[in-house]
Amino acid sequence: xxxxxxxxxxxxxxxxxxxxxYTIVSNEFxxxxxxxxxxxxxxxxxxxxxxxxxxxxxxxxxxxxxxVEAKMRMLYKENDGxxxxxxxTFEQVKVPLDSIGDNIQWLKDDLVYxxxxxxxxxxxxxxxxxxxxxxxxxxxxxxxxxxxxxxMKPAILETGAKIQVxxxxxxxxxxxxxxxxxxxxSRST
Amino acid sequence: xxxxxPKNLSKISVLKDRAHMLAQVRAFFSDKNVLEVDCPLAxxxxxxxTHIDLLPALYNNQxxxxxxSSPEYGMKRLLAQGMxxxxxxxxxxxxxxxxxxxNPEFMMIxxxxxxxxxxxxxxxxxxxxxxxxxxxxxxxISYREAFQKFLNVDYVHTTEKQLLxxxxxxxxxxxxxxxxxxxxxxxxxLLATCxxxxxxxxxxxxxxxxPASQCALATKKQIEDEFVAERFEIYYxxxxxxxxxxELTDAKEQRKRFVISNxxxxxxxKKELPIDEYFLSALEKGLPNCSGVAVGFDRLMMIRxxxxxxxxxxxxxxxxx
Numbered sequence: 218x219x220x221x222x223x224x225x226x227x228x229x230x231x232x233x234x235x236x237x238x239y240t241i242v243s244n245e246f247x248x249x250x251x252x253x254x255x256x257x258x259x260x261x262x263x264x265x266x267x268x269x270x271x272x273x274x275x276x277x278x279x280x281x282x283x284x285v286e287a288k289m290r291m292l293y294k295e296n297d298g299x300x301x302x303x304x305x306t307f308e309q310v311k312v313p314l315d316s317i318g319d320n321i322q323w324l325k326d327d328l329v330y331x332x333x334x335x336x337x338x339x340x341x342x343x344x345x346x347x348x349x350x351x352x353x354x355x356x357x358x359x360x361x362x363x364x365x366x367x368x369m370k371p372a373i374l375e376t377g378a379k380i381q382v383x384x385x386x387x388x389x390x391x392x393x394x395x396x397x398x399x400x401x402x403s404r405s406t
Numbered sequence: 407x408x409x410x411x412p413k414n415l416s417k418i419s420v421l422k423d424r425a426h427m428l429a430q431v432r433a434f435f436s437d438k439n440v441l442e443v444d445c446p447l448a449x450x451x452x453x454x455x456t457h458i459d460l461l462p463a464l465y466n467n468q469x470x471x472x473x474x475s476s477p478e479y480g481m482k483r484l485l486a487q488g489m490x491x492x493x494x495x496x497x498x499x500x501x502x503x504x505x506x507x508x509n510p511e512f513m514m515i516x517x518x519x520x521x522x523x524x525x526x527x528x529x530x531x532x533x534x535x536x537x538x539x540x541x542x543x544x545x546x547i548s549y550r551e552a553f554q555k556f557l558n559v560d561y562v563h564t565t566e567k568q569l570l571x572x573x574x575x576x577x578x579x580x581x582x583x584x585x586x587x588x589x590x591x592x593x594x595x596l597l598a599t600c601x602x603x604x605x606x607x608x609x610x611x612x613x614x615x616x617p618a619s620q621c622a623l624a625t626k627k628q629i630e631d632e633f634v635a636e637r638f639e640i641y642y643x644x645x646x647x648x649x650x651x652x653e654l655t656d657a658k659e660q661r662k663r664f665v666i667s668n669x670x671x672x673x674x675x676k677k678e679l680p681i682d683e684y685f686l687s688a689l690e691k692g693l694p695n696c697s698g699v700a701v702g703f704d705r706l707m708m709i710r711x712x713x714x715x716x717x718x719x720x721x722x723x724x725x726x727x
Contacts, residue, residue: 246504251458251649252591254457257579272581
């Protein structure tokens with residue numbers, strides 16, 4: 218199995234530690250006086266997103282996680298998963314709902330997503346950071362209530378995501394949303 | 407004495423200040439009649455240290471030379487030949503040492519003073535540091551006192567097992583295999599994680615009298631029931647700035663330490679390094695009683711410009727060099 222040394226640890230590198238796949242978040246090189254150098258590394262679990270801190274002796278090697286990322290277009294949803302297709306190879310894969318988790322709220326037919334495979338199995342679906350989506354449900358804004366800055370109201374997007382939008386946004390409008398935070402960014406241009 | 411630090415942290419303004427500070431350092435030594443030397447940086451023999459790795463350079467496509475990790479051996483050869491007080495202001499190289507506070511190539515100020523005690527040496531080192539960051543007060547703490555103060559243990563009478571328990575209790579993540587690396591490795595981890603970050607909050611902190619087992623090129627002596635190395639380090643805001651010794655002059659003892667370091671390197675899966683016979687024969691001829699220190703120039707610039715990143719104070723980062 219391919220290995221990577223602590224010297225090459227950078228944010229985004231995928232490693233396997235104690236049988237679990239992690240993405241490196243940050244890597245701090247520590248060398249006190251004339252002593253043994255070590256690296257304090259923050260790792261995010263690929264599936265659970267839990268962040269842990271681990272210490273490695275500098276220069277030690279760990280296994281590279283068998284992780285492949287692919288850009289795939291969403292085809293259709295089923296009861297137990299969502300189907301995606303690779304535009305180049307036409308290869309199709311069904312990602313189980315468990316692996317998609319909360320990101321189900323950002324899935325829309327015909328959009329391209331990052332699918333992460335661990336040991337050949339799809340484990341995560343990453344939506345684009347920004348999506349432009351239509352508002353399918355929101356109450357008309359109460360015009361009398363705009364005096365104190367930005368007043369927000371709940372809205373439901375076409376993918377099912379529930380977000381807050383400014384009071385002047387109407388049902389049927391297309392807006393830009395940040396999928397990392399679920400925050401409204403702007404009207405769609 | 408303290409120079410107004412430019413507030414604007416644009417790279418060019420920092421580099422202009424860097425040029426200014428290089429000149430200030432030279433003036434500092436010139437005022438004290440300490441002579442500048444420029445010992446070679448690509449040498450036949452290597453600095454041997456258990457935990458410092460060297461960058462090799464290939465000469466004539468066949469002979470390995472080593473880029474120096476410190477000009478120490480060359481400077482001591484000059485001391486043995488009667489050069490007197492000397493300093494070297496030059497880049498040094500350390501393989502694999504790359505991070506926010508480390509660049510594998512960095513600027514070192516190293517100097518030697520004849521007949522200086524460890525205390526005089528640490529005092530003068532603080533004076534140099536004050537050129538960069540103003541007239542800060544100084545505090546002195548021994549290695550043993552630091553462990554007592556911050557961890558409530560007397561390291562001299564603490565076993566490896568007790569240190570391991572302490573590490574677990576403090577919830578410090580260890581690296582695999584630390585148990586086999588011995589007591590110094592455990593002390594080292596505790597120092598780095600629990601003590602160093604707290605050293606020198608408001609003053610220049612001189613940490614001195616390291617365990618004799620961490621003596622490197624320092625003389626040893628006994629204080630009550632403790633064998634210590636006459637070695638100090640200086641910290642400010644948790645950042646290590648300097649490492650100084652009352653220098654070992656005994657050639658036999660020096661050779662013994664090289665052999666030990668090499669065997670430790672082998673144990674750690676590293677290559678043995680060739681022993682510098684030029685340096686040892688200089689010691690046999692007679693190194694005058696002296697103290698010496700190495701100071702990281704870039705670290706001083708980092709504090710002067712209040713940045714946690716070494717790449718902010720050097721022309722080009724390692725990645726882009």
